[in-house]
Amino acid sequence: MTEDITNLRLSSHASEIANQLKETGNFEDALSAAKFGMSYAIKYYFEELKTTDILDDLDNTYDATGNNYNVGSVDSERYISRLLEILYPENTTPYRYARVLMCFGLNKLGDLFEEGQLFPINKVM
Amino acid sequence: MLHFKKMVLRNFGPYKGEQTVNFTDEAGVSIFWGNNGRGKTTLLNAFRYGLFGVVQRRNGLLQNLSEMENSEAVSEGHHGFSVAIEMSNEGDTYELSRQLALRQNVTSPSGEEDYEKILFLKKNGSILSPEDRDHELNMIMPESVSRFFLFDAELLQEYEELLEVDTADGEQIKNAIEKILGVPVIQNGVIDIEDCLSKYDQQKARAARSDDKTVQLGNTMETLNANIEEHQNIIQEKQADLSELVSKRNILENKMKETDKLREWIIKRNEADKRKSEAEDELGEVMGEIRVYLRNAWKGMLLTTINNTRNNVEKEKKQLESKKQKRNVAEHFIIEMKKAVAEKKCPICEQDVNSDIITKLQERINESTSEYTGLSENERERLYQLQECYTNINELVANITDVKSDIAILEERRDRLQIQISEWKQEIEELKDNIERYGSETEESDVFRISKEHSRVEQDITETKKGIEKENDALKVLKEDKEQISKTIDRMAGGTDYRIASKRYDLCEHVFNIFDESKTKYRERLKKNVEKDATELFVQITGDKDYVGLRINDNYGLEIIHKSGRIVPGRSSGYEHIVALALIGALHKNAPLRGPIIMDSPFGRLDPIHKANIVRALPYMAEQSMLLAYTGEIDEQLARKELGSHLLREYKLERISSMHTEIK
Numbered sequence: 001m002t003e004d005i006t007n008l009r010l011s012s013h014a015s016e017i018a019n020q021l022k023e024t025g026n027f028e029d030a031l032s033a034a035k036f037g038m039s040y041a042i043k044y045y046f047e048e049l050k051t052t053d054i055l056d057d058l059d060n061t062y063d064a065t066g067n068n069y070n071v072g073s074v075d076s077e078r079y080i081s082r083l084l085e086i087l088y089p090e091n092t093t094p095y096r097y098a099r100v101l102m103c104f105g106l107n108k109l110g111d112l113f114e115e116g117q118l119f120p121i122n123k124v125m
Numbered sequence: 126m127l128h129f130k131k132m133v134l135r136n137f138g139p140y141k142g143e144q145t146v147n148f149t150d151e152a153g154v155s156i157f158w159g160n161n162g163r164g165k166t167t168l169l170n171a172f173r174y175g176l177f178g179v180v181q182r183r184n185g186l187l188q189n190l191s192e193m194e195n196s197e198a199v200s201e202g203h204h205g206f207s208v209a210i211e212m213s214n215e216g217d218t219y220e221l222s223r224q225l226a227l228r229q230n231v232t233s234p235s236g237e238e239d240y241e242k243i244l245f246l247k248k249n250g251s252i253l254s255p256e257d258r259d260h261e262l263n264m265i266m267p268e269s270v271s272r273f274f275l276f277d278a279e280l281l282q283e284y285e286e287l288l289e290v291d292t293a294d295g296e297q298i299k300n301a302i303e304k305i306l307g308v309p310v311i312q313n314g315v316i317d318i319e320d321c322l323s324k325y326d327q328q329k330a331r332a333a334r335s336d337d338k339t340v341q342l343g344n345t346m347e348t349l350n351a352n353i354e355e356h357q358n359i360i361q362e363k364q365a366d367l368s369e370l371v372s373k374r375n376i377l378e379n380k381m382k383e384t385d386k387l388r389e390w391i392i393k394r395n396e397a398d399k400r401k402s403e404a405e406d407e408l409g410e411v412m413g414e415i416r417v418y419l420r421n422a423w424k425g426m427l428l429t430t431i432n433n434t435r436n437n438v439e440k441e442k443k444q445l446e447s448k449k450q451k452r453n454v455a456e457h458f459i460i461e462m463k464k465a466v467a468e469k470k471c472p473i474c475e476q477d478v479n480s481d482i483i484t485k486l487q488e489r490i491n492e493s494t495s496e497y498t499g500l501s502e503n504e505r506e507r508l509y510q511l512q513e514c515y516t517n518i519n520e521l522v523a524n525i526t527d528v529k530s531d532i533a534i535l536e537e538r539r540d541r542l543q544i545q546i547s548e549w550k551q552e553i554e555e556l557k558d559n560i561e562r563y564g565s566e567t568e569e570s571d572v573f574r575i576s577k578e579h580s581r582v583e584q585d586i587t588e589t590k591k592g593i594e595k596e597n598d599a600l601k602v603l604k605e606d607k608e609q610i611s612k613t614i615d616r617m618a619g620g621t622d623y624r625i626a627s628k629r630y631d632l633c634e635h636v637f638n639i640f641d642e643s644k645t646k647y648r649e650r651l652k653k654n655v656e657k658d659a660t661e662l663f664v665q666i667t668g669d670k671d672y673v674g675l676r677i678n679d680n681y682g683l684e685i686i687h688k689s690g691r692i693v694p695g696r697s698s699g700y701e702h703i704v705a706l707a708l709i710g711a712l713h714k715n716a717p718l719r720g721p722i723i724m725d726s727p728f729g730r731l732d733p734i735h736k737a738n739i740v741r742a743l744p745y746m747a748e749q750s751m752l753l754a755y756t757g758e759i760d761e762q763l764a765r766k767e768l769g770s771h772l773l774r775e776y777k778l779e780r781i782s783s784m785h786t787e788i789k
Contacts (some may be wrong), residue, residue, distance in 0.1 A: 006747055032423075039423035041623045042430050081522065083427065086434055089510075120540070121419070122533040125426055 004093035008069045010034060014103040015066025017110035026121060030067050038080075038098060039123065042087065045104065052091050055100045062103045067082065071095045078118030126264050127720030128749050131211040133177070136195040138201060139786040146788055147774065150213075153771045156764060157788075159778030159789045162788045167193075168778070169725040175208040175223050177189035177268045178242065189237050191224050197784045204234060213263045214720075220247040221262075226458035264718060271718075272298070272304040273709050280334055282698065284682075284705035290349065296371065306651050307453075311644045318637045325630040326350060332623035333614045339623070342614050349607045356600045360593055362394055364766040367589045370582055377579040384572040387560060391572075394600055403547035406530045408542040412427035415535050418528045432522035435518040442511040447505055454497030459493050462486050576687045580611045650713060652677050657703075658711035659683055662745070666703050666738040677709065683708055706739060710746035721749035728758050739763050744771035 010018065017035070018030035027033040041049060049055060075081055075095070084094035092098055112118040129148050135142040138745050149360055150153060160167045170180045170193075180187040187193070194206055207224030222245045231239045246258040253261060283298065303309065330350050334343030338359065461472050469478050478486070498705050500508060615627065659672040663685075674685040685693040696704070706727070713719055722743075730735045736759045743750045754764075765772055775788045 025412050026415050026419055028420055032416075032420050034427075035423040036419060039426035043426050046430055071751070082517055082521060083431070086514055086521065087430070089514070120533065120536040122529050123538055125420060125527075125529040125532065 001053050001097070002093055004071075005095050005099065006071055006097055008071055008102075009064040010066035010068075010097050010106070011062035011064065011098065011103045012066045013110070014062070014106040015112065018067060020113065021049070021106075021109065024119075026119075031069055033109075034067070034069075034102040035074075035080075035104060037103075037107075037109055038101040041101045041105030046087075049101065049104065052053045052088050052092070052097070055088070055091075055097045056103060059096055059098045062100065064099075073100070093109060126748055127212060128213045128751060129172075129207075129212050129721055130218075133209040134207075134788075136198040136206040137171055137174070137208055138193050138195065138206075139164040139784055140167070140171075140195050140196045140788065141781070141785040144788050148749070149773050151773055152744070154743050154750045154752060154768050154771040155532045155774050155776065155779060156772065157753045158750065158761070159775045160755050160780075162783075163778040163780060164300045165755070165778065166725050167275065168788075169723055171208050171277055172210070172723055173271065175210045176225060176262065176266050177271060178244070179268075190242075191234065191237055191240055193225070195784060197782065203241065207508065209387050217405075218251055219261070219265070221245070226396055236613055241363075269303065270301050270718065272301060272718050273305055273712055274724075275723050276709070276726050278702065281702045281705040281727060284701070295682070297375070299680045302712060303648075305361065305712055305718055306655075307717045308644075308651070309664065310647055311640065311647055315637070315640045318640050320634065322630070322637050323354070325359055325626065325633050329611075329623065329626040329630050332626040336620040336623055338617050339614045342610050342617070346610050348609065349603055349610065353600060353603050353607065356691070358594045360600070361366060363589050363593045363596065367593065370586045370589060374579065374582045374586065377575060377582060379573050381579055384575050389574050390426050390556050391735065392558050394553055394560065397549045397552045397556065401546055401553065402555070404545045404549065408539060408546065411535055411539045411542060415532060415539065418532050418535065420526050420599065422528050422621060424525045424531065428522060428525060428527055431518055433456070433520055435515065435522070436519065438511050438514050442515055444550065445508040445511065446502060448504070448507065449500050455493050455497030459490055462490050462493075466490065492753070493645045513554050520721065523540060631753040652681070654715050655681065655711045656683070658714045659707040662710045663703060663707040664719075665745075666707065666735060667700075667739055668734070673702065681708070699735065702727065702731060703735060703739070706742075706746070710742065713747050719748065721751065722747040723751040723753070726755060726758060727752075728754070733760070733763075737763055737767050745770065 012035070012036070014015040015030065016034040018027075021027050021036075022030045022031035027036070049058075055077070071103050075098075079096050084091060088094075088097060109118060112124065118124065126454055128150070130150065132146045134146075135143045145710060157165060157168060159168075163324075174190075174193070174357065180190060180193055191204075194204060205224060205226040211218070212219045212221070222243075224243045225240050226243055227234060228239055228241050233679060234240060242481075244258065246253045259283075266274065271422075292787070304734060305779070327350055330343055330346040332343075333339040333346055336343065341422040421594050462730050466483050469483060470476065471478055562644050614623070652743070656675060656677040663675050663683075671688050673688045674686045675684050677683055685696055685704065687693050687702065698778060709722070713722065728739065731739070740752075740759060740763070743752065779787045779789050781787055
C-alpha cells in the first residue's frame with residue numbers, strides 16, 4: 001500500500017504558473033493559486049481524471065521540484081483530504097492526488113494565462 | 126507696390142529639394158490647397174523667413190532655425206535650406222536670397238553654431254551692400270508691419286485687443302497700424318520742428334539779454350528756458366521710463382499668460398495625480414478583497430462536483446434504503462403469516478385456520494421471502510458507506526458558498542479602476558509634457574513672483590504717468606510765465622537782433638503749429654478713411670442688413686454698428702475675424718506702403734456663406750493675394766466661381782511622404 005506524502009511538492013512548471021498568478025496580484029500566495037488550480041481541475045476536468053489510475057500516471061509524470069508545502073499547512077482543517085476521499089473513495093493517498101490535481105489545474109490555468117484568457121478570473125470559476 | 130514674382134525653396138521644411146513657384150505679374154488671387162501637415166504654415170513661414178529671417182511658431186519665434194531643415198534631405202546628407210524671392214516694387218526688381226548653410230569644414234552639425242546665415246539682395250541686377258540691403262528691405266517691407274501682409278487665423282484674433290483700452294498687445298498693434306499708414310513720418314516732422322523752435326527760443330532770449338532794456342528779463346527768460354528744458358528732459362526721461370515699463374509689462378503679461386496656462390496645467394496635473402492616487406488606493410482595496418475571496422474561492426468552485434457526487438450517493442443510498450425498508454415491511458407480514466401457520470390461528474381474529482389456507486399462506490410466505498430479499502451483507506456495508514459519505518459531503522458543503530458573482534463584481538470594479546488609472550496617467554503625462562515644454566522648471570512660486578512683479582510694474586506705470594502729468598503742469602506754468610515775459614520783452618525790446626530772432630521764432634512756431642495740427646488732422650482723416658473702407662468691406666462680407674457699419678476708436682479698434690445705431694456687444698469669434706479682415710483690407714487701401722496679402726487658413730470659425738463672401742472680397746483687399754487653405758475649408762468650386770477671372774492660379778501641396786511635399 002502506497003503511503004501518502006507529508007510534503008506536497010508541486011512540479012517546477014506548475015510552481016512557475018502559481019508564482020505568476022500570485023504576481024498578478026489576484027492571489028495572496030502561490031498556495032492559494034494552487035488550490036484554485038485543484039478546484040479548476042476538479043470542476044472542468046473531473047471526467048478526464050475520474051480514476052486513481054489516471055492520477056497515479058500523472059503523479060509519475062509531474063516532477064517534484066517546485067514549491068514545497070507541508071500538508072498540515074496546506075490542509076489544516078483536512079478539507080482536501082475529506083474531499084478526495086469522497087471523490088476517490090478507494091484512494092488512500094489524498095495529498096498525493098491533491099498534488100496531481102493542483103499541477104494539472106495550474107497547467108491548464110497557465111495555458112489560459114498565456115493566451116490572455118484567464119482574466120476576468122470569475123469566468124473560469 | 127510690392128509684388129512677388131517667384132519663390133524658390135530648397136529643403137525648407139517639408140519642401141524637399143528645389144521647388145519653384147512662379148507667380149504672375151497680374152493682379153489677383155492664388156490659392157494653395159493642402160491638407161493638414163502638408164506645409165501651408167511653412168509656406169507662409171517661407172515668405173517670413175525670406176523677408177525677415179524669422180520663422181513664427183505658435184509659441185513664438187523659432188529659436189533654432191536648423192529645425193526647418195528637411196529631415197529626408199538631412200538623412201541623405203544635405204544640410205541647410207534656402208528661400209529665394211523675386212519681387213518688384215515701384216519699378217525696381219529685387220532678388221532676395223536667404224539661406225542657412227553649414228559652416229566651412231562642418232559636415233555633421235552638432236548645434237546652431239555649426240550653421241551660418243547668408244543673405245543677398247540684388248536690386249535691378251546689382252548686389253547691395255549689407256547696409257543698403259537692410260535699408261532697402263526695411264523700406265519695401267518693414268518687419269513691424271508684417272502682420273498686415275502675412276497672417277493666419279490666430280493673428281486675426283489679436284485685433285480684438287484694439288477694442289480694449291491700454292493693453293500692451295493693443296498698443297503694439299496700434300503702433301504697427303500707424304506705421305503702415307505713415308503717421309510716424311509726420312510725427313517725426315513735428316519733433317524735428319519742435320527742436321528748431323527751442324533753438325530759436327534760446328536765440329531770442331540771448332538777444333533780449335544783450336539789449337540793455339531787457340537784460341533782466343532776458344536773464345529771467347533764459348532761466349525759464351533752462352527750467353523748461355530741464356522739465357522737458359525730465360518728461361523725456363519719464364517717457365523713456367514709461368516706454369520701458371510698458372514693454373516690461375508686455376513681457377510680464379506674456380509670461381503671465383504662459384504661467385496662467387502653466388498654473389492651470391499644474392493644478393490639473395495635481396488634481397489628476399490626486400485622482401489617480403485615490404483610484405490606485407481603491408484598486409489596492411479591491412485587489413485585497415479579490416485576494417481574500419480567491420483564498421477560499423476554490424471551495425465554492427467544488428460545489429457543482431460535490432453536489433453531483435452527493436446526488437449520485439443519495440440516489441444509490443435511497444435505492445438501498447428502499448430495498449431495506451420493503452424487506453422490513455415484508456418481514457413483519459411474513460412473521461405474522463408464519464405465526465398463523467405455526468399456531469393455525471388467525472393472529473387478528475383468533476379464528477382457527479384450515480389446512481387449505483395454511484398451504485396458501487405457506488406459498489405466500491415463500492413468495493414474499495423471495496420477493497423482498499432485503500439487503501445482502503455487501504449491500505448493508507455499502508449502505509453504511511454511502512450514509513457515511515453522504516454525511517461527510519454535507520459537512521463539506523455546509524457554509525460553503527460560490528463567490529463567483531462577488532468576484533465578478535470586484536473584477537468589474539478592478540477593470541473600471543484600471544481604465545480610470547490609465548486615463549489619469551495619460552492625462553498626467555500630457556500635462557507633464559505641456560509643463561516641461563512650456564514651463565521647464567517653473568514652479569508655483571515663480572508664477573506668483575511674475576504676477577507680483579506685474580503689479581509692481583503697473584504701479585510704477587501709474588506713478589510715472591502721474592509724474593509726467595505733474596511735470597507737464599509745471600511746464601505749462603513755466604511756459605505761461607515765459608509767454609508773459611516774452612510779451613513784455615516784445616514790447617520793450619527795440620534791438621535788431623531781438624527782432625530778427627523774434628521773427629525767426631514766430632515763423633518756426635507757425636510751421637510747428639501747422640505740422641502739429643496736420644498730424645492730428647492727418648490721423649483723423651486716415652481713421653475716417655479706414656473706417657469708411659473697412660465698413661464697405663465688412664458690409665460686403667457679412668451681407669447682414671442689420672449691421673450697417675463699423676466705428677473706429679482711438680486705437681483703430683472697430684466696433685460693429687447695428688442699424689438702430691447701437692454698438693453690437695459681445696461679437697463672435699467668426700465676426701472678430703471678419704472685422705480684422707475688413708481692417709486689414711482698409712489699411713492696405715490707405716497705406717502708402719502696399720504689398721501682397723498671404724493668408725494661412727483664415728476661415729476657421731466662419732460659416733460657408735461668410736467664407737464665400739470673404740473669397741469674393743479677396744481681390745479688393747490687395748493687388749496680389751495668396752490664400753493657403755485645406756481641402757474642405759472652402760468649397761473649391763465655390764472659390765473658383767466667386768473669384769472668377771480674379772483667380773490667377775491654383776497650386777496643390779502634394780504629399781510624397783510625411784516629410785516631403787511637392788508644390789504642383
